[in-house]
Amino acid sequence: MKQTVLVSGGAGYIGSHTAVELINAGFDVVIADNLSNSDMSGVEGVRKITGIDVPFVNVDCCDTEAFRKVFEQYEFDSIIHFAAFKAVGESVADPMKYYHNNLLSFMNVINLMREFNRHNIVFSSSATVYGEADQLPVTEQTPRKPATSAYGNTKQMCEDILRDSVNAYESLNGIALRYFNPIGAHPSALIGELPRGVPQNLVPFITQTAAGVRECLSIFGDDYPTPDGSCLRDYIDVVDLAKAHVVAIARMVDGKSKTRYEIFNVGTGNGVSVFELVRGFERVNDLKLNYKVAPRRPGDVVAIWADTSLANEELGWKAERSLDDTLASAWAWEKHVRGL
């Protein structure tokens, strides 16, 4: 029987790519989003790529009554919960905005799943839960470090809420996917990342600089204890990341989970420096980027990348797209957005 998946936050960057991959894999999809950090272009892009008139509900997951109607209207057994705010700096400046939105929306999902006897949930977690890890690469067993932002804290708290809920309520199965640094866009260039205001993340800042929207990229620090002095991260292609969600849902639907709550790292397994990324972007797209070295950004970890063995072995998932192809897709998307 065809399975339906509710994708909360599905108008956003990762959610829209995941909706496409779910449909490609034979699932039906319902998107629920309040467009607080997105617009309808993501949903329209999903519809265009797949040729399916994917249902969209404009709803705030924090609004219990309104969200309940989505559960009443649609017969999904699985949910992928992307809906959250994600700006680390903003979360430090205004923590209650983050605790309210990220915790309440997630608790509503869990409560409504119980009320309506819906079974499977994937939660969008983050490598931010590891902080500055003592050993690299990080495995799922690597201890989490105390969060240094309200955003990071909401990811840790939601992981714990999911663990405790699955332990207590037998009807629930949960998977937390810890994303490393998602970048790139769909090969069609019809969906991608749409940051509002000045981008905080590296790749959107690079593409906007290349497009002339930003004057100059600042590389935050060249004196870290790394081979070239810049920070190391695990940049994961957004389509590969989207596919990890499909296999996570299928694992629960097919009853293949080893335990009812599981955690998987979703990365490539490679640490890439800021300089390497910038030079790769220039080479692949045959352009020169205006950049300068700037002071370190407070709060940055020096280096983090994933041990992906568990996802490789248990989910049968592996990152496939090359960094070059991903960086080309990021630029193709920026050109699409700017009409270049």
Ligand code: NAD
């Ligand atoms: P995004 O902002 O593009 O997508 C999130 C979507 O959720 C947006 O469309 C927004 O409008 C919606 N939303 C927010 N609060 C809502 C609410 N209360 N009700 C309904 N909709 C709501 O962000 P993204 O990059 O696609 O991230 C998706 C998820 O992945 C988030 O939970 C984020 O914390 C997590 N994550 C992202 C990254 C990253 O670097 N992008 C890394 C790790 C984890």
Ligand code: WQD
């Ligand atoms: C990557 C590298 C910067 C911008 C953040 C969140 C994390 C997760 C992913 C959600 C770092 C450097 C950046 C710039 C730069 N999100 N940089 N110039 O910090 O690894 O992770 O996004 O869960 O929680 O903290 O990603 O893209 O901001 O930075 O030199 O203009 O690029 O210092 O080394 P980060 P990022």
